[in-house]
Amino acid sequence: MCTVPEVPAALRQTHARWEENGRPPQEPMRWNLATWSKWMDTDLLPSQTLSIDRAGATSVAASAVDGEDAALRAFVTAMIWGYGPIGYGGWRTQRVLNLAGHRAGALFREVAEVAAEKGPRDAYAAMAQAPLTYLGEAFGTKYIYFCTAAVRDRHRDRTAPVLDNVVRHWFARHTGIRMSGAWSTREYFGYLDCLESWGDELGVPSDTVEELIFRSQVSDDGNRLWAEPAMITSDPQGEAVVALDELRAAIDVLGEDTAARASSALTELSEIINDR
Template structure:
């Protein structure tokens, strides 16, 4: 990944998050709890795999199960691990994951093909590949989670996750709107350019920057499945932002047209909220 000239400087919020993280000894992102029985109900053929997973899953665990993603069997396990990590205790996670695998003919073969592209050509190339032949019901938010773990398992060129949490943080702190309602390679390339530029300035890996953005965002807004020890009390504005984020995350696996329409309205609401507290 190369640095793109003319990118916005590192936002103050990111600089602060990095400083807090370093002061605390660079703690890893906490693992998440998940409902084993819920996933077992939707994936009866994967009971042995699911039973072998720990009760809490972190990025390292999901990465470990992506090592063999270039084969159909390995791709299915890698996809399940990524989705379990991504959804956590969200009740509709197993159903939505099963919908991706059952609605698309040869879904696991397609996931394995994408893994090959990711390993050989990088995350952006794999993103483009998915854009050319997308899997129905697999949106950018959860698709890039799969790409992140697939690339992290066998490459130093890790594909960064781009989901509702990160999208809204970037919008708030740079004014740039990264549309994730559909697979848009130009948007993902722009996002990679941002992270690569900031990572170079901060002396960090690109995917570490993405992780710290996510952790900072959910601790500040009190939303999502993660929490951080530096999270404090929230202001009315932060509570409003958290509510918007919770709504946006509902559209991560929605149909593209529905997600696009909904996110446009949410962006306008966010603009009005910011205006209320700055006027």
């Protein structure tokens, strides 16, 4: 992206409806404590057990500079906000952390520190230069966003908003700009140029522009302001892992003898799923 296009008509319309409705906030994201506890150390989970909103996740991210454990909690909170009630979010997040090992906490703390000291663009670059396996831009920018939102007062209200599939598809449809979804400072900085320029014209911060874009799928009847689509694509492997875990728990309830008889079959199923 070299030249920032004019504010798209679709965004102007969504912004106008948002203003007319009194600037309603985005609904909090529901999540399941029991499901996430199967995959995560409970010390990494947020204290809220029913839902978490942008402000709540930002509050947790404010402590990410305090140490690696705090940064890991901020990351997990961002993932919970991103996945919401989807059953395999905990499994996916655990996979990222397990493969990264000690590197994860160090990287997440570094990103938070860079966000505080240098700002949104440098924070994105810090993550993009050595991204963790299985942590793509769509969910990686969720963590970066909350880290930058926590220190927005230091950087003229600038943040590093989320860039996921929903936003990319909107850009392709309404601006003709196509972004790969891979970690790319060139693409992301161009994306920020658009959001910041449009936000300045509309009188809102860049992350509000991103939020409006995400929420701008107007229903066919036009009665609702927006309808939020799924944030992520299907993950058959993750769904299978979660389903197998629930099956194992159900069999355990039937007694030790039944669980012992089913053990080899469950192990075989697990190997088939993980070797996919």
